[in-house]
Amino acid sequence: MTTEPVSLTSPSAITTPPLLQVTNVETDIGGSRILRGVSLEVRAGELVALMGRNGVGKTTTLRSITGVRGIRAGTITLDGKRIDKLSIDARARAGIGYVPQGRDIFPHLTIEENLRVGLVVHGRKGTEAKDALERVFTLFPVLKEMLSRKGGVLSGGQQQQLAIGRALLTKPKLLILDEPTEGIQPSIIDLIGDTLKKLKNEGELSILLVEQYVDFCREISDRFYAMDRGAVTISGPISALTDEVVKEHLQV
């Protein structure tokens, strides 16, 4: 039996068309149905948190959007165009930037080399590449200070800044992050939260993040979705993420 997800948003509040629209997506892993009809959207200029207990399908949802996992049913559109049959690279070129859980930094490449991987997506060179790099260094000065340091020797917080910087260099319209605060010290969590808010407020970027740290989501998000057993069970403006909702939908 499927139950209708609870929406705490009144339809009249929705004005801008969605940048990302995920509709009834089903994804299997090794013969098991992991996503059972996930629907969610991110509108232009929004920062949306996807929440839920361990193992409910949050990472699988992100991987289905980025193309790391193929879907068996449903549709995914970016800017109104279907992307669910495109390769990972084509989705990146279409405007999806991805910072996976665990960050996926190349440990044997330097910070500079790791960042240059991000520039390759659009073949950015010369002044354009230099300006884009300078912009990342303004957001995360530690990356400039440590340019020749190998990715593998960086702290978790430095790696997270590098992974976000690299994703920004792919010129995303939608930045997708999987648990950006995981294993990171509080001062760097604050820096990452402030940076995401700043990027969103500059108006060129929308953000979808999976996150278990409720206060971080309350601090930076506009809206939330909570999943359970492969589907969205409740969604609404972040102000509706009350302690009661957290207790019922997110706490173990």
Ligand SMILES: Nc1ncnc2c1ncn2[C@@H]1O[C@H](COP(=O)(O)OP(=O)(O)OP(=O)(O)O)[C@@H](O)[C@H]1O
């Ligand atoms: N490679 C895999 N092989 C088999 N099962 C998998 C694989 N990846 C995920 N799963 C299963 O799919 C389900 C959803 O996993 P997913 O990682 O999407 O959840 P999640 O909500 O992101 O959880 P977490 O917060 O623990 O990362 C889990 O039951 C998990 O065991």
